[in-house]
Amino acid sequence: QKAEILVIGGGYGGATAAKYLRLFSNNTANVTLIEPNAAFISCPLSNLVVGGSRTLADITSPYDNLSKRHGVKIVQDSVSSIDPEKKTVKLASGKTLRYDKVILSPGSSLLMNSIEGLAQANKAGVTLQAWKAGPETVTLYKQLAAMRDGGIFAISIPEAPYRCPPGPYERACQVANYFKQYKPKSKVLILDANQDVVSKGALFKKVWAEQYPGMIEYLPKYNVTGVDAKTKTIKFEIQEDIKADVLNLLPAMSAGDIAVKTGLANANGRWVNVNFLNFESTAQKDIHVLGDSIQVAYAMPKSGHMANQHAKVAAAAIVAELSGWEINPSPVLTNTCYSFVNAKDVVHVASVHQYIAAEKTFKPVPGSGGLSPAPSTLEGVYAWGWAHNIWADTLG
């Protein structure tokens, strides 16, 4: 009987893994992808939707090719529990599926309780995160559009690690770009729990000073502890309260709920430790975890590009294991994250990570990678090229 491989989550990690399991096995592996959403909506580039220069349709792709071209079975559902002893997963619809291998790429979860009052404020529609691209992304844009000129947009950033290190700073640029055109008396406040800008710091700071003078205020070491939905007041560990008009508060994050619930989050109770040669969880055999949910090695960001790379290493290792092939992998992962600083100019950060067998971890290759010298429109073209390529690689 053929091995059953269940892929849970059809985002950057899971969709790539499903496709490459089929490709690497010469279309022989039984691969089922379980994902609640009918289409793939990209978080990369979603900040352009927040800033109003793009729509959700520009960053949405169908899942059809995975089934039609690659023979992945797609189940539109979500997994409510995994039983590693019985090797079964239970779906929200009530069905139970058996597995030999699970690939789990559920993204990251927002720890709503880490900010007092946040859950209630979200419920009241006063705060939202839009940290998973979709309807909230559009709502955030609408909140900006409805805001008075002279109002304040506040975005808060939790202590790293969190999904997409440069993402919040890119979002601040996109909101400021919108304000510059339509609400020039308004302000963007960046409330950062970190000591300094976590990614591309010098580049972002230069952009804020040159392109958005007086509009973006950056406040490091501002750790948000609470929010009052009625008065739209943000509370901090140390500093005085701040009021804002549009509140985009990002709480601390963890591995996706289903990973935590299954008992896999054995790194500080928040992230999943994996064996980097096949991305198998160190807590449970035959459950391989990818993407944002894992405890990353040295300087590996929680990015879509990285999740895509994890997926290929895991898929190759699983196909080899199930086929009885002897392989001696020495994986190398690459990453590039582009950030739009306005509607067309972009900066990037790139890195290369080599598996070091003696240390069982990935380390950046000395002298590799780097940063843009300055924002450019040409890099904007590259950024869209990157997006169309990775969407084709993941789903095409």
Ligand code: FAD
């Ligand atoms: P996801 O892509 O989020 O996929 C997780 C999937 O699992 C989802 O589709 C979800 O519906 C599904 N799922 C969750 N739980 C279950 C369950 N119980 N059952 C079934 N399915 C489930 N990365 C870059 O590389 N470049 C960028 O420019 C970039 N920009 C970003 C900008 C923003 C604003 C944000 C928020 C993120 C950005 N990222 C970027 C980061 C990137 O989106 C994530 O790192 C990436 O999506 C992680 O992939 P993943 O597979 O771990 O999770």
